[in-house]
Amino acid sequence: MTAPIIRFDDVSKTFMRPDGRGSFVAVENLSFEIAPGEIVAVLGKTGCGKSTMFNIVAGLIEPSSGKASVDGHDPFREFEYFRGKIGIVFQGDRLMPWRSALDNVLLGLQILDTNDKQARDTALRWLARLGLSGHENDYPHALSGGMRQRVSIARAFAVDPNILLCDEPFSALDEMTARDLRAEFVRLVRQSHKTAIFITHQIGEAMEIGDRVLVFQRPARIAYEARLHADLTAAERQTVQQQIMAVLSQEPAPGA
Amino acid sequence: MKNTRLIRGLQAAASMLALAAAWQILSWFFPHFLFPPVPEIISRTINVLVTGSLLADVLLTAARIFGGLLGAFLFGGALALLIGRSPTIENFVSPVLTFFQGIPALSWVVFAIIWFHGIEFRVLFIMVMTTLPAFTFQILDAFRSMSKDLFEMTMSFRPSRWKLFRYLIVPTILPGILTAWKVNLGNAARVVVVAELVGATGGVGYELLKQQQLFDMAGAMAWTLQLVLFVLIVQQAINMIEAWALRYRAVSERAI
Secondary structure (H helix, E strand, C coil): CCCCCEEEEEEEEEEECCCCCCEEEEEEEEEEEECCCCEEEEECCCCCCHHHHHHHHHCCCCCCEEEEEECCECCCCCHHHHCCCEEEECCCCCCCCCCCHHHHHHHHHHHCCCCHHHHHHHHHHHHHHCCCCCCCCCCHHHCCHHHHHHHHHHHHHHCCCCEEEEECCCCCCCHHHHHHHHHHHHHHHHHCCCEEEEEECCHHHHHHHCCEEEEEECCEEEEEEEECCCCCCHHHHHHHHHHHHHHHHHCCCCCC | CHHHHHHHHHHHHHHHHHHHHHHHHHHHHCCCCCCCCHHHHHHHHHHHHHCHHHHHHHHHHHHHHHHHHHHHHHHHHHHHHHHHHCHHHHHHHHHHHHHHHCCCHHHHHHHHHHHCCCHHHHHHHHHHHHHHHHHHHHHHHHHHCCCHHHHHHHHCCCCCHHHHHHHHHHHHHHHHHHHHHHHHHHHHHHHHHHHHHHHCCCCHHHHHHHHHHHCCHHHHHHHHHHHHHHHHHHHHHHHHHHHHHCCCCCCCCCCC
């Protein structure tokens, strides 16, 4: 069996409350493994700790206990090691308003010191692949929500990372645009054999994208796991969907 | 758009003409040593601009303003970034800057005359000390307004400190820097006159002192107008830089 590229061993994360009164546990003894080239959809209700897990993998926050490793390295402590290896598509597009669409896609390449011409060619190619030819010089405010999210996907793919992390990237878009982008995203990830973690709170989206679905319960721990083989029948998929719904319906609303 | 600019220009010109007309009317009812006629003021103003030795005084004052502002900007910018990075430095530096803000410009002039011999260093010291707190606090505010989302997005590419500064921090604080220059320019023009009035042997302030000793109101107005013209020209230059540098900002067609 291939060694996992992402591995969590009993990872917990506790945050201090902003008012300084006590703390809350966002992730509790979370363990899972993700194989190279696998697309894993992480599903859970709002506030279940999905984004905290995401930020730990991204190296943006450090676990309070346990061990998180990505490609055999600590993503928080060995921050530099992951330069160019992890690409992130965030929930919002997070485009720099002072950069044009092209310059936003160029950002990661400039940080990686890619040769100017090569960087520009790469950025233009990604914009074209995502249907943004003709909008290269537009500033973000002149683009629609769907176009902006396409730019942010192009920005993540342009650096050709081994691992893609996506935090509900299509949740703010209308269903039609989200469906098109989702299909495009899956095609790009599969074509390039990247490992991807895709966070969502929509069951349909998780089942459409993931090779595997992890369902989180608060504080982030795996309550249910399903492998979604390509040869799964419609009835079997229906069963998985019902089981996921059953797990999620047991979860109390945030703050309850 | 062009019409709006033209109307704005005409309105500004009309207000200045009204002011000049009011002054001219006063000159008909009061002695000319109190309210000299507008044509005489204009003639004296032009005379300063076309007489090399007098223009040198204007340019000397302009250089002192730029020198002081540049010093305060560089020093204040560095302080703001240090304060932004470390709460300990903030606890240490902020009270001192707030204390400095309470010291009148004239006190700094007196301190500079007592402490230093060189005229230029005295003026530079006064200019820096009086504009430093405003530069620091304005740049600090701009630094603190940096979007957490954009910071995390940029950090996800693992930039070096220099690249983080170049690609994120500088564009974030640029609007604040331009505002700080605009605000401090007016302050600096006022302070430099006080500094030159008391502790210099050249410049607009020194020439104003001479006009006061000669009881020459037309001369005093002519030298004052040099400074006003200088501030207006530099303000316009900053506005043009601002319009170019912040061209990415969306402008609503509906005015507030």
